[in-house]
Amino acid sequence: MSKKDKKTCIKGIGLCGFGSGSNSAAVDVQDGKVVRIRNFRYDKEYTPEEMKPWRLQVNDKIFEPTMKSLLPPYSMIYKKRTYSKNRIPYPMKRVDWDPEGERNPQNRGISKFVRISWDEATDLIAKELKRVYKEYGPYTVLAQGDGHGETKTVHAAHGCQMKLLDLLGGYTLQARNADSWEGWYWGAKHVWGQDPVGQGKQTNLFKDISENSKMVLFWGCDPETTPWGWGGQQASRLSYWFTDIGIKSVYICPDLNYGAAVHADKWIPVLPNTDLAMQFAIAYIWLTEDSYDKDYIETHTIGFDYLQRHALGEDGTEPKTPEWAEKICGVPARTIKALARKWAKEATTIAHSNGGSYIRSCYSHEPARMEVCLLAMQGLGKPGRNQFKFIEWQLFGSNEQMPAPRSEFIPTVKSAYTGWRYTMSPQFLPKTLIPKAIQSDEPLTWYGQTMAGYPREDQFIEYQYPIEGGAPIHMIWTDTPCWTTCWTGGNEMIEALRNSKIECIVAQHPWLENDCLFADIILPTSTKMESRDISVDTLSGNFNHLFYEEQCIEPVGEAKSDWEAVCEVAQKLGLLEQYTDGMSEMDLIEKGFMESGVQTKISFEEFLAKGYYMIPTADGWEDDIPGFGKFYQDPKQYPLETPSGLLEIFSQDLADVFPDDQERKPYPQWIAFGESHSESLLHPKSEKYPYLIVSNHPRWRVHANLDDISWLREIPTCKVAGPDGYLYEPVWINPVDAEKHGIQSGDIVKLFNDNGWVLGGAYVTERIRPGAIYQDHGARLDPIKAGEGDRGGANNLICVSNTVSKNCAGEVTSGFLINIEKCDLDALKAE
Amino acid sequence: MKVFVVDVAKCNGCYGCQVACKDEHVDNDWMPYAQPQPDTGHFWMKLKEKTHGQVPKVKLEYTPYPCMHCDDAPCMKKSEAFYKREDGLVILDPVKGEGQKDLVEVCPYGAVYWNDALNVAQKCTGCAHLVEEGQLPRCVDFCATGALQFGDEEDFAEEIAQSETMEPEWGTHPRVYYLNLPKLFIGGEVWDPEQDEVIEGAKLILTGTDGLTRETHSDAFGDFWFRKVEAGTYSLKVEAEGYQTVTKDRIALKESYNIGDIPLKK
């Protein structure tokens, strides 16, 4: 490139991954370096008239899309990730891992790495693969190839290795469970169907809420944080809009999250994962005050009697009065009553992103399906009464998941996507069960493929590992090296990664972070600035668009893209042609375009010349019947996907398949602890661990991504500087609790339970209720004693490792018991 | 003449303006207006945040705080390194600012920073390099909500008429105009302990030592809020039909305050 070389490239800098692009940005490049990243202007090549902007009007107020993308701060500063000091500069090998001699698995995470060449690295990997397949048979390599992160298409971030492993005879798939939607998936689906993930219908809800709702319950919902990772800041504008037109915003959450901090008309600080008690008390009020929609229950639901008896305590359990609930959830009985009455009186919509620990804690199927029952009791689908989502708009390419005015069509680049294959491998493991599967010598069984997107019925099928004719895993190839910081019981995973059964661990990643520390061979992969690609933005809530992503800069160090890295290994195995189907990068980009939906609008040449195409708003979007409106109007003609087509408060399927399951019964029931979990303040274990943790999706990261950005780390809620100068992950604690422990802002504190401990920097604040302790999830692993204690504050290391409940192999990553103490760093150092 | 208009009520606290300034200026040389900003420690645009109140009545207020581009700028009076452009932007000349660490002291708003590595004093340039090309300053360009605006003074006449500036008593005449600047609140809840019910529609009368009286009613949650209140001493009277009136005197308001639950007796 010449010195004067200057250009602007379009890049989608959303971090959802899986080919779901978003956050289109204009990247300015000069002299081969990224200079800055700005909001993309839609009207560069197309006029607003061509885009047909939609418009919502209430009284004299107007809400419209913007002509620029609404980036979150960290998309704008993504060059910091490209040029991060954590970048892996070249391929590496662990010093004391010798495939011809001692492999020293016990030293994973301890011993250092040495530089090797791409040629050596790919030789080693090819050789190990051949050996493992020969010695142990197919399926004995675990492919960890899911995960969020950079959204790339041809150079897809996750899962590129799967096709190659298939060509070699098969692999064990790490089946990513429905982590984001656990409660909806394992609970709500049994009430309202709603495959694939179990959340409500979104069609035209911007309009429905604006015109009909009087109150929105932000239930475990932070519209100023989690929309960032996916679609950007439209959610923020929408939240202001709701307030502007007089809708009451009520936030139910243990912490004053970032949305509540600016938008809440009312904050109801509930104790973590005790919402179920409050929900039952709300039902109790409606039942005893006769303020629910009896006709609707009659015509649209089955099994209501069971719920009614349980709520009223007519089944031998205690009546679920507001006074009963107050003691459990910490919300005054009078507030619960006031909420129940306002909700019964006024059209109310419940809003989530995905639900937080409300939906990702022990027994999350209960509050999830109880929510559906409450919505049913007030006439789900009536104007202004639906379940709304602030994120994942058009999920799975579906208009039913689009609350914003509908687009003429939803563009896709799936045909050029080389990553995650959405297909099952005959042998697989739910992601939550991997440490157990490695550590145990017994076969494992569980129910359901567990993956997001699988139908409800699949939850009734039992699976096992190893499969008949299969064998246990002996090698791991990961391109998602953050199990320890994102899954359950990370400390157990660290132990498993040191098991001698695992003879080789290959990690490919742009940054030396987290599980990379436990690998034997590391391949450096690139960020999206370093290659050419094609992408969409379908999550903005402004306009759908398709764009060509020019290569901005040369690869940093010896990095290759994830797809190219796998190509290198394929080459060594003589499988390159089969792996790529003979397609080059540009062939794939063109293929992606030709099947995107845009090919009928403009030519590939015009697309490349303009760089993008804006899809207009569909004519007639105003008439789309919102949410569950059709089902409300005529449940016979528009049935749900449940066996009866109605809302199944009692699920006969659950009753038939799991007659003895005391944790997930056929209808929602009150449960605080049970066979699988004791994570409740009502359980004696709470004497030792008297706090419930709130482990949210990080405001200043996307899970494990972005923890190293210096510009974010200066923000007071991002990191807390300890007396030793180290930037600790903040731990929010209410002044009342802080005083009990003699903790002050800025102190280093230790969060601990039976699974280990992590450190954090105390942030004494009124933004968290007493009894709850908050620390975001996903901080970068910085082990003091790997497998036991961590300085970085990666609290997934100490998450409970049991799954959602006995027959539900989902994750539990928040709302569990911990204790806190001031940390004596000197004593810790002395140890 | 250019102005910044900052509507604090629309600021969602994303810190985008603060980091946009870094994306624009760190590692990037925009001479003759600025040399590169150091990676951390400078806040040419500083987002200030403050937590108000106590559980469960808590709010945050964020205030974006750049150089005020004063028309009567103390910095310019004290040092020749500063000059005012025709469009109103105040520039700290990167050449003249070299080696002058004390320039950090000349700005009462704390807008000047010292760059140790380059041995130069630095501050917000108003992104003169962009404004010159007809573009918006980076911080403004980024803002998703419209909390930050920039443009010709005439076009913002209406906003400016309703606005405040930072520390007007200093007589600096800032070109950064604020709408809806943070004030304090007093909030609380009214309830009937005998029935264990909230009381909706209770009348609350807040009287300040200045004699000014404000009135509000409790809502469906029994909650009441007096927003945008100045610091001072207040008394609060709570009246509800069928209940004895309660008065709380000498409420010394220094910070926003959740008075808590006010029980009423029949």
Ligand SMILES: Nc1nc2c(c(=O)[nH]1)N[C@H]1C(S)=C(S)[C@@H](COP(=O)(O)OP(=O)(O)OC[C@H]3O[C@@H](n4cnc5c(=O)[nH]c(N)nc54)[C@H](O)[C@@H]3O)O[C@H]1N2
């Ligand atoms: N405590 C707690 N834990 C949780 C949750 C919670 O609420 N609380 N939520 C859960 C939920 S909903 C989810 S979705 C999971 C998220 O879990 P994951 O999806 O596994 O987490 P991510 O950090 O998004 O990403 C995966 C990895 O991909 C890497 N990556 C990014 N870009 C690239 C690339 O281009 N190439 C390669 N090779 N790697 C790349 C990242 O650095 C990171 O290591 O976490 C779950 N865990």
Ligand SMILES: Nc1nc2c(c(=O)[nH]1)N[C@H]1C(S)=C(S)[C@@H](COP(=O)(O)OP(=O)(O)OC[C@H]3O[C@@H](n4cnc5c(=O)[nH]c(N)nc54)[C@H](O)[C@@H]3O)O[C@H]1N2
């Ligand atoms: N910035 C950013 N954006 C992201 C992600 C990210 O990591 N960072 N991750 C993405 C992914 S994979 C997903 S799944 C979504 C997740 O989206 P969500 O599931 O909505 O995110 P969370 O942060 O887990 O939880 C949201 C809010 O729930 C509240 N909460 C926590 N515990 C409880 C509880 O027990 N009861 C109640 N009522 N409320 C509670 C907290 O106030 C929290 O802010 O976000 C996506 N977007």
Ligand code: SF4
């Ligand atoms: S960018 Fe706008 S909304 Fe974000 S902090 Fe700055 S002023 Fe506030």
Ligand code: SF4
């Ligand atoms: S804010 Fe400070 S630096 Fe800026 S013009 Fe005013 S006095 Fe000068």
Ligand code: SF4
């Ligand atoms: S105008 Fe430019 S220099 Fe000034 S604060 Fe905004 S981004 Fe920074």
Ligand SMILES: [Ca+2]
């Ligand atoms: Ca949050």
Ligand SMILES: [Ca+2]
């Ligand atoms: Ca505000």
Ligand SMILES: [Mo+4]
């Ligand atoms: Mo998720």
